[in-house]
Amino acid sequence: MTTHFGDRLTEATLKKEAAVCVGFDPLIQRIPREVSEAFNIEAIRDGDCWNRSNRESLANAILAYGRGVIDAVAPIVPVIKINIAFFEPYCAEGIRAYYQMIRYAQDAGLLVIGDIKRADIGHSTIQYAEAHIGGVEPDPAEGFAMPDAVTVNPYFGYDAIRPFVEAARDRGRGLFVLVQTSNESASEVQGVMLSNQTTLSHHVAGLVQGWASASGLVGESGYSCMGAVVSPRDVEVSRDLREMMPNCIFLVPGFGAQGRTADEVSTCFKDDGTGALVSASRSVIYAYENVRYQGSCGSDGWQSCVAKAAEDLVTSVRTVLTV
Amino acid sequence: MTTHFGDRLTEATLKKEAAVCVGFDPLIQRIPREVSEAFNIEAIRDGDCWNRSNRESLANAILAYGRGVIDAVAPIVPVIKINIAFFEPYCAEGIRAYYQMIRYAQDAGLLVIGDIKRADIGHSTIQYAEAHIGGVEPDPAEGFAMPDAVTVNPYFGYDAIRPFVEAARDRGRGLFVLVQTSNESASEVQGVMLSNQTTLSHHVAGLVQGWASASGLVGESGYSCMGAVVSPRDVEVSRDLREMMPNCIFLVPGFGAQGRTADEVSTCFKDDGTGALVSASRSVIYAYENVRYQGSCGSDGWQSCVAKAAEDLVTSVRTVLTV
Numbered sequence: 001m002t003t004h005f006g007d008r009l010t011e012a013t014l015k016k017e018a019a020v021c022v023g024f025d026p027l028i029q030r031i032p033r034e035v036s037e038a039f040n041i042e043a044i045r046d047g048d049c050w051n052r053s054n055r056e057s058l059a060n061a062i063l064a065y066g067r068g069v070i071d072a073v074a075p076i077v078p079v080i081k082i083n084i085a086f087f088e089p090y091c092a093e094g095i096r097a098y099y100q101m102i103r104y105a106q107d108a109g110l111l112v113i114g115d116i117k118r119a120d121i122g123h124s125t126i127q128y129a130e131a132h133i134g135g136v137e138p139d140p141a142e143g144f145a146m147p148d149a150v151t152v153n154p155y156f157g158y159d160a161i162r163p164f165v166e167a168a169r170d171r172g173r174g175l176f177v178l179v180q181t182s183n184e185s186a187s188e189v190q191g192v193m194l195s196n197q198t199t200l201s202h203h204v205a206g207l208v209q210g211w212a213s214a215s216g217l218v219g220e221s222g223y224s225c226m227g228a229v230v231s232p233r234d235v236e237v238s239r240d241l242r243e244m245m246p247n248c249i250f251l252v253p254g255f256g257a258q259g260r261t262a263d264e265v266s267t268c269f270k271d272d273g274t275g276a277l278v279s280a281s282r283s284v285i286y287a288y289e290n291v292r293y294q295g296s297c298g299s300d301g302w303q304s305c306v307a308k309a310a311e312d313l314v315t316s317v318r319t320v321l322t323v
Numbered sequence: 324m325t326t327h328f329g330d331r332l333t334e335a336t337l338k339k340e341a342a343v344c345v346g347f348d349p350l351i352q353r354i355p356r357e358v359s360e361a362f363n364i365e366a367i368r369d370g371d372c373w374n375r376s377n378r379e380s381l382a383n384a385i386l387a388y389g390r391g392v393i394d395a396v397a398p399i400v401p402v403i404k405i406n407i408a409f410f411e412p413y414c415a416e417g418i419r420a421y422y423q424m425i426r427y428a429q430d431a432g433l434l435v436i437g438d439i440k441r442a443d444i445g446h447s448t449i450q451y452a453e454a455h456i457g458g459v460e461p462d463p464a465e466g467f468a469m470p471d472a473v474t475v476n477p478y479f480g481y482d483a484i485r486p487f488v489e490a491a492r493d494r495g496r497g498l499f500v501l502v503q504t505s506n507e508s509a510s511e512v513q514g515v516m517l518s519n520q521t522t523l524s525h526h527v528a529g530l531v532q533g534w535a536s537a538s539g540l541v542g543e544s545g546y547s548c549m550g551a552v553v554s555p556r557d558v559e560v561s562r563d564l565r566e567m568m569p570n571c572i573f574l575v576p577g578f579g580a581q582g583r584t585a586d587e588v589s590t591c592f593k594d595d596g597t598g599a600l601v602s603a604s605r606s607v608i609y610a611y612e613n614v615r616y617q618g619s620c621g622s623d624g625w626q627s628c629v630a631k632a633a634e635d636l637v638t639s640v641r642t643v644l645t646v
Binding site: 132137185 | 348369370371372373374375377406408409411412414415416417418419422438440441442443444445446447448450451453454455458459460461462463464465467476477478479480481482483501504505506507508509510511512513515516517518520523526527530576
């Protein structure tokens with residue numbers, strides 16, 4: 001695995017004509033009844049304490065759900081983003097399921113972004129990088145794998161980025177640095193006004209472009225193995241950020257359940273239609289809860305609702321790109 | 324467990340006359356030979372891939388080392404900070420060891436800070452909070468426990484803090500928000516100059532004090548269950564931050580291997596000697612590599628070197644406080 005991540009990602013989105021990523025943020029309370037019943041988790045999930053057997057059941061239910069989502073969306077989208085936060089409550093058993101799900105997704109032909117949002121001082125970040133995209137690989141016989149890329153937090157500056165960059169460069173993997181996130185309170189920190197009359201997001205964008213364009217990191221596609229997480233909160237700002245980071249692929253959260261519009265999202269792409277990967281999570285993975293999909297897909301079960309929602313997502317993003 | 328975390332921490336430091344925390348950041352390459360030989364890890368650690376049995380051995384070696392450190396320092400210091408980054412490379416087996424080490428430390432009478440530095444949008448941070456200080460407790464029969472407090476990253480604003488605050492308040496636990504970190508490149512982001520001529524660290528400090536002083540969070544000691552990570556990089560700035568966050572206990576990294584001086588550290592305390600917890604990691608946990616300690620403690624083995632270094636750390640901090 002030495003092909004460049006920016007090139008692999010660009011090629012994968014062009015091949016499926018889908019600059020789209022499905023985010024997997026699985027709440028145990030919302031997994032499909034067919035799955036929760038098979039693992040008998042109703043009685044466990046609200047318990048006073050969990051033992052290993054309880055955690056094993058819950059983690060296995062999430063893994064089964066994840067595999068079902070992968071089967072449904074792999075023919076439609078090129079990338080899945082798996083959020084480790086939703087596995088950590090199940091302790092060791094959750095982490096095992098996280099790495100197993102990554103392997104299953106890669107075997108299905110998907111690129112995988114491990115949504116880990118880690119950062120620490122360099123000495124400690126080396127450990128995070130080894131655990132997630134570098135270090136000793138898991139034994140393939142065990143059904144685990146590391147993701148193709150991860151998300152990281154910029155608050156520590158480059159010390160917390162470098163170990164991920166080195167692992168990404170050496171293994172053909174990638175990273176996305178948080179620049180502008182999709183949550184309501186993001187502006188409390190990211191939107192703070194600097195002495196040069198731009199915001200902290202602009203400042204971080206400048207840093208990210210500098211890091212991303214360093215020697216050896218930019219592939220034949222013109223994109224670096226380092227991308228940026230940019231939620232388009234304001235069209236003007238998104239346009240600025242797009243211009244400031246020409247070598248970065250944007251991972252664009254917030255389309256779907258979080259309400260970002262097509263106009264907002266379109267500013268994250270370059271004029272040639274490359275440079276962004278639009279991510280939606282809840283609107284796709286919980287499509288079976290949506291009456292819009294239940295009607296048309298009911299008889300085929302929850303997976304066909306998920307597939308239909310993924311198709312609709314791809315169509316929406318294609319429409320954005322041709323307007 | 325409903326006693327207030329700020330009160331528990333203040334009481335624990337006064338009782339041991341030691342405003343000191345030992346940080347556990349265990350590199351597998353540096354664990355004592357007695358431990359590494361017992362787990363036969365020399366042959367494993369540089370392998371091409373690790374299977375479950377390999378990871379089990381490595382995680383168990385780190386756990387054995389951690390228990391040895393706890394036995395050595397528990398009579399001397401009130402708090403241990405366990406960095407999960409150093410457990411994650413061992414996948415599920417590492418996470419199991421992390422929670423087991425927390426339990427062992429609490430059984431030895433230590434308060435435990437889980438150094439996890441997590442943050443995400445609120446929807447995802449709820450999961451992190453449940454995994455680490457809230458949610459369903461692990462079955463006590465299994466020898467796991469959650470830490471008394473965790474570290475969190477402010478880049479998302481309050482959305483990424485709230486779930487930890489709610490868990491902390493309800494369970495008598497705590498959190499420390501990163502304000503100013505100890506690494507070299509921290510100033511690239513945290514030191515950026517704002518339009519009001521202060522730095523981002525000052526801005527985050529103002530936010531943290533606002534969050535920490537909210538109704539129901541401040542204990543009888545006057546300290547909130549929310550503290551701040553403040554590495555004293557500049558005496559003037561530390562003094563500002565100390566004044567800006569009267570309700571926050573400072574977790575002060577960087578004393579020891581990272582080179583912060585007594586003068587710098589002293590500004591993190593209030594005049595009454597409360598309000599800060601000085602943390603040192605490598606200078607204590609690897610004391611057996613230091614000729615200074617090898618000479619005096621050689622015959623008693625590595626643990627007595629660690630104990631002696633912890634005593635020296637406590638003495639240094641007492642000296643800071645009486646100057």
